[in-house]
Amino acid sequence: MNRVRSLLSGREISIVLALVAVVAVTGAVNPSFVSAQGFHDLFLNASIIALLAIGQTLLVITRNIDLSVGSVMGLTAYLSGQMFIADHDTPVIVVVLAGMALGAACGAFNGALVAIAKVPALVVTLGTLYVFRGVDYGWASATGVHQINADQMSPSFLSFGSGSILGIPHLTLIAVAALAVAGYALHNWRSGRELYAIGSNPQAARLAGIPAGKRVFSAFVISGALVGLAGVLHASYFGTINASVGTGRELAVVAAVVVGGVAIFGGSGTVLGAVLGALLLTTITSALPILGVPAFWQRAVDGAALLLAISLDRAVMLRLAARLRAERSRARPAGDTGDTEGSVPRA
């Protein structure tokens, strides 16, 4: 057990080590990377993707996945812009809640198809990846508003996105708060443990009387709300929105989650790991230009990290299985040496 557990938490430690290595190497090339401003930027960049990764973790733990996150994020970002066009003085909190509600509604749509109609999440969310994006573009072309700029939004909304408390960006504080709540719930609540149970063995979960459909549906809704929040934060931070916000984000999110040690077949992993994974991948992405690697390699890095992490997980799993087999075969003769090993004559 101890070895297994140290293996798991070892994953988080090794991400931190990788992070330190990347920062050190990049800092050596360009010292401004390790300045206070540099770290500020790193955390800021990682915050939005971390929010998405927290939601995605809830789903991947249950053996599900959400590929539509980029599109939902685009939709809610666009919604916040449209709300300011409708009323320039819309209170920030109303925009945030509206974005989260729309995200939760998209999540409920995905969740209903997965949990009630029993369609595999991969297929459902691959479909809604395009459907939601289509709605986004349709909305933009129907209203003729293809781009929304900072001057069309309220100043309080923009300062909310770019502001900070004691040097820590609002966005990072929000991500850390979400991390704390999700981490606490997954570890300490029955419903949190049941998400792991559902992913670990769906049949056993059914026999244990866990309402799997309800739990999976809730996970989709909560994840959707987090994605909606991420979309609103994106709008308030960047101040420029069009219908293509968030395109391709699903790859970065899934990569972050898997790199963070969440098993792609469910049952294990932590939100802390996923958030560290997000931080590592965004750090590598920001380091690339400094190290002289052209920016278009970024997505290749995400993809490569995803493959590397999955191969690594697989290798660790096989080693563990082999060791358990070996341990059991060592344990066996001890019980009945007299019967089998000892008295069998070699013919």
Place this chain on the structure above:
Amino acid sequence: MEATEHSPVPLLELRNVSKSFQAVRALRGVSIALRAGEVHALAGENGAGKSTVVRIIGGEHQPDGGEVLLDGEPVRFSAPREAQQRGVAVIHQEPIQFPDLSVAENVFMGRQPLRPGRRIDRREMNRRAAEVFDRLGVPIEPTRQTRGLSIADQQIIEIAKALSADARIIVMDEPTAALSAVEAERLFRVARGLAERGAALLFISHRLDEMYALCDRVTVLRDGALVATERMTEIDHDTLVRRMVGRSVEQLFPERENEAGDEVLVVDGLNRAGVFGDISFTVRAGEIVGLAGLVGSGRSEVARAVFGVDERDSGTVSVNGRPLPAADPRTAIENGIALVPEDRREQGLVLELPIERNASLARLPQVSPGGITRRARERALARKWGERLSLKYGRLSDPATTLSGGNQQKVVLGKWLATEPSVLIVDEPTRGIDIGAKVEVHALLSDLAAQGIAILLISSELPEVLGMADRVLVMHEGRITAELSTEEATEETVMYAATGNGRGGQNGSAA
């Protein structure tokens, strides 16, 4: 729970319960009363409806007719959780756990002790799990990850679940199938203790001696119908068997007189770390060799390694003098080995495909001249084997799911027989099929042996091994612990070896 010696109202009662699955009538008007303080045996052949009874009591299935009474009140469990909340615990034959979670979490899933704020009290959970394991006399570390535990230990976790939930009605579905004699005796002690404290137990086992040792009353099912409920002390062994089978045991197995020929399959020193070790045996042409042992003793794993679906660490396998490469089923098939797997629905058939396509799967080159599969040839092949095995089907183009269990098994057998094998390995060929189909499968195996095919028969049903085999190999925890001739093999000698009391000196001497 107060101990009430003979409460007038049974804790749980099934009254005239019926259940059908599509066209199959699994239960017809079955009544059973489970009383506090009593261990009740449920006997019957595979397919008699025992599992359906278990699933109805456990809330997994709902009856089509009749009623379930809890403390004399009609109830309807619409889900397993409801049954659990009303004090029913089902201990399944093959325990299913959450491999990623800790042992204590497995025991308490959905019922974890809480601290204020609905927060799981891990320390209390681990303490209570340790307490239950202590009561069972099994030292399992509660914080250990469940992955990698033996079947026997997982079984203990299932029992710990029931104990920790203070279940009043405990159903044990063949709990001893994977346990050693010592572990089974420990389980019986626990079971008796539960009954003494006022629980009602339903105990299912294939071993009659266990029923006599543990149970107070027995209910016998046959083909989904109730045959009788008797006090254990008032029914003798032979009567019980006759009630279960509906005919005498001799009629189940064909008369066989075989001249064993040359050694066809030779397995020498086969090893796979942690699964099995030191496996050596031979099968001659025209001979049926039985491979007996408890569930989890490694019989199927040996078969899979011989056939080449699984890797082997060391050892050799040869057919007709030609050594086979490891982990290469295609070459094994070309050299004349056929494996009829244990789970025909999962591994033997593609259930959605038509019967004729299933029948030709192992023989595709023969029906596909020029690489293109010809429907007519497929159908001709399927018809030929369908006739030889007296397969009962609607149309050959119907999907395999439409067939009964026995007929599905025939399709799997036919599929492999079409490859004209010299060695046939059959793993639990009659599991879950009715008596009539069983007799046919037995006759078929006997015919095949008479035609000179070397047959390795893996079976958990002792009468089947004893009735069919010319020689019996017994495995225990991955090793062959005995090799018995027809004369030596009895229920007692086989069980003795299967529970780890193998007599040395017989192992491998035949090779």
